[in-house]
Amino acid sequence: MEFFLNDKHKKKLELFKVLIFEDGEKVPFTYLQHYLDISLSTLKRYFNELETDIQNNHDLKMIAFERNTGGFQVTNHSDFKIDYLVVHLRLYYLNESLQFKIISSIFTKSYLTADELAEDLFVSIPYLYKQINTLNEQLKGFHIKVIFHSDQNLCGEEKHLRMFSFYFYWNAYRGILIPFESELNSVFTCPDVVESLKKRYSASVIKRIKLMLGITFMRQYKYPIILPKEIKSILQPFEITTEISSIVKRYFISEDEHLFFNLMLRSFISDIDSSKEKVILFNTFPRTSTLVFSSELLINEYEKSFYPTTLMNPQKKASIFYYVLIGLVHSNYFEINPMNFFRQVMINEQDNTEFLKKYIKKHPKNFSFYKNFRKNHPEFTIDSSFNLGIYMLLTILTDMFLLPTITIYIQYSSNNFGSIFIKNRLLTLFNPETITFTNQLTEADIAIVDNFEVHEEKEKKKFFFINSFLDERMWFELIVFIQKNLLNSN
Secondary structure (H helix, E strand, O other): OHHHOOHHHHHHHHHHHHHHHHOOOOEEHHHHHHHHOOOHHHHHHHHHHHHHHHHHOHHHOOEEEEEEOOEEEEEEOOOOOHHHHHHHHHHHHHOOOHHHHHHHHHHHOOOOOHHHHHHHHOOOHHHHHHHHHHHHHHHHHHOOEEOOOOOOOEEOOHHHHHHHHHHHHHHHHOOOOOOOHHHHHHHHOOHHHHHHHHHHOOHHHHHHHHHHHHHHHHHOOOOOOOOOHHHHHHHHHHHHHOHHHHHHHHHOOOHHHHHHHHHHHHHHOOOOOOHHHHHHHHHHOOOOOHHHHHHHHHHHHHHHHHOOOOOOOHHHHHHHHHHHHHHHHHHHHHOOOHHHHOOOOOOOHHHHHHHHHHHHHHOHHHHHHHHHHHHHOOOOOOOHHHHHHHHHHHHHHHHHHOOOOEEEEEEOOOOOOHHHHHHHHHHHHOOOOOEEEEOOHHHOOEEEEOOOOOOOOOOOOEEEEOOOOOOHHHHHHHHHHHHHHHHHOO
């Protein structure tokens, strides 16, 4: 959605995030200039404009802006938390975008001609068409486009229109309000539905479920979903094995609508199914399906390569299979790269390209594995045009489930318990499965020392020198140091 924001709005939003996060603390000019990559004069101008934007927004009152020597300060005196303030300011800037206004307008009203829309938006027709052409380039990722002389101004298959509707509304409002909520009175006045959802899901997840239900209720009678036979067979296990599916089943006009809703849930909400449910699903999906067969083939080969000595436990294997299968369904049914659901679809193409280059460079083992897998398994049914997306999906899943590890050597010579204190504190701060300790310097990735240690000059291990194990600043720097090494480890 950041595609809708111009560069100035993006910078001002980032400036606000930094300042409001510090809430009442001065943030130096030098840090803000470096973080935002802008000059001091531009920084001061953006700060002044940001203050005006906040003052003009009735829902963002009670926020104080202060100018100090060498820095800025923002203090939140309102009853709202940081998340509400950031989302509301972001929505304020989105509403300044003509392209965002175009989508918002055609979702609420049908326009026969561009003249009618231009009149409502107070812009010239040539300028409107220029903006629509740019917007349609972005909408290609959803296989839809803006048109006129039709009963709908967004043209595309119903499956793509529903997916985009959720993507647009949720990313615009982020839970501040739920469009179509009035349509859901029949559902959310039922105590059994409300209590079942509250018992299991967070408020944010329930809001997303509400939005998906609202979109379905608004469209299922006039534009019903009809699923292909194979996709339907893959989705049917969700209908009988997962709790959320059974809770809301009564509100759909057909099995296809209910199954499509199940797919939408799993496209946009993480862990809608428990680990136990994922294992049940893994054992229930039909092996006659080519997509299920391809997913299992890929996961079995992945397990051999990435877990050569100790196989994945059932929960981990079922989870990775679950996400791969959903990714392959996206590729096959929606014809959308699965990586689009790990990153925003509507992003700057240059930013996306740079991200991919860095990610591939950081994960050579995944790239090599998938390349060899496609070469050795022609029976894998997914079109090669989705190779990059599936590779990215596997790489992200590797980051999710294959824990990085580092070996740490500790030598604190100033007293007889410092080394034990440091070790126990690290085990408290980090997952014990990610760090191991050694008494041999040659075996370590990181050495935490307070004295000189003899080592090879060209040795690649990294040293962290410590003066006092009670120094709070030292602990902050050590945590960052270890985190960087964990994130950079393959």
